[in-house]
Amino acid sequence: MTIKTILTEPNKILRQISKPVEKVGKEEQILMDDMLETMYNAKGIGLAAIQIGIPKRIIVLDISKEENDKTPMFFVNPVVKNKNIELSTYEEGCLSVPNQFAEIDRPSECKVEYLDYNGEKKFLEAKGLLATCIQHEMDHLEGILFIDYLSKLKKTMIIKKLSKQKGKADRIVV
Ligand code: K1U
Ligand code: ZN
Numbered sequence: 423m424t425i426k427t428i429l430t431e432p433n434k435i436l437r438q439i440s441k442p443v444e445k446v447g448k449e450e451q452i453l454m455d456d457m458l459e460t461m462y463n464a465k466g467i468g469l470a471a472i473q474i475g476i477p478k479r480i481i482v483l484d485i486s487k488e489e490n491d492k493t494p495m496f497f498v499n500p501v502v503k504n505k506n507i508e509l510s511t512y513e514e515g516c517l518s519v520p521n522q523f524a525e526i527d528r529p530s531e532c533k534v535e536y537l538d539y540n541g542e543k544k545f546l547e548a549k550g551l552l553a554t555c556i557q558h559e560m561d562h563l564e565g566i567l568f569i570d571y572l573s574k575l576k577k578t579m580i581i582k583k584l585s586k587q588k589g590k591a592d593r594i595v596v
Contacts, residue, residue, distance in 0.1 A: 423459040426474040428517045431584055436518055437565040440470070440477045442499050446541030450480065454496050454539060457482045462492075466517045468555045470562030473518050481559040485551050498537040500560055503545075505529035512554045514568045520587075522580050526568050528557045 429436055443450055453476060461469040461482055471480040479499045486493040510530035515523045531549040534556055538544050548556050558568060569577045 423455045425463045426456055426460045428460060428464060428469075428473050429475055430588070431519050431567060431569070432581055432588075433518075435475055435477075436472060436562075436567065438472060438477050439565050440472050440479045440563040442479050443537070446498050446537055446539070450478070450498065451539060453478070454480060454482055458484070458494050461517075464517050467551075468559045469517065470559045472562055472565075479563050481556070481563070483552070483555055483559065485555055496539040497534070497556070497559075498541070500534050500536040500556070500563075502532050502557075502560065503535055504533040506531035510550075510554070512551065514554070514558060516558070516568055518562075519567060519569055519580065519584065522569070522584075524568065524572055524576070526554075526558075526571050528554055532557060 453471060457469050457471060457474065457480070460474060461467075461484070467485050468481065468483045471478045481497040481500060483495045483497070484493055506529045508530045509527040511525050511527050513523050514526045530553060531547065532553050534546050534548065536544055536546070561567070561570075569580050572580070
């Protein structure tokens with residue numbers, strides 16, 4: 423398994439719409455393994471393939487808290503079938519928007535149809551953090567980041583801060 427580089431905002435690649443996977447084969451399974459390793463290494467609870475530059479509709483998640491009881495989940499071509507009208511609020515973060523957090527409202531429950539790691543059709547009813555995380559990751563497949571839900575002012579401030587940090591990183595000579 424390989425730890426990949428996670429792309430950070432601002433980056434046009436993150437704004438691409440990811441393409442459906444035709445068949446879950448060895449290549450996709452290797453990608454899912456690499457995504458999981460990359461997500462665990464970055465201490466995240468979710469990752470979409472586009473965050474490592476691959477525009478495929480693939481998501482990995484693990485919202486378990488126990489280091490010794492990992493529960494990875496794999497979603498290929500996920501489709502939300504039903505969203506609750508009731509909203510819940512979570513403080514969201516994103517590995518592609520480092521060190522920025524904001525409270526975001528999303529439907530509190532959702533039903534998702536998807537293919538699993540072995541390409542088998544599955545159906546999941548999610549609530550709580552799992553529902554939030556699935557919706558956050560599915561936004562990535564459409565090129566949407568959580569900062570897009572903030573006011574124009576807050577979003578601009580965050581993007582400016584991230585651009586500045588990127589500029590600084592480019593200037594570090596070793
Ligand atoms: O970059 C990502 O898409 C992963 C993201 C998933 C996520 C976290 C929280 C709410 C919605 C979606 C992260 O893992 S951010 C980093 C993180 O570990 C975290 C941040 C806030 C709460 C819980 C975890
Ligand atoms: Zn994210």
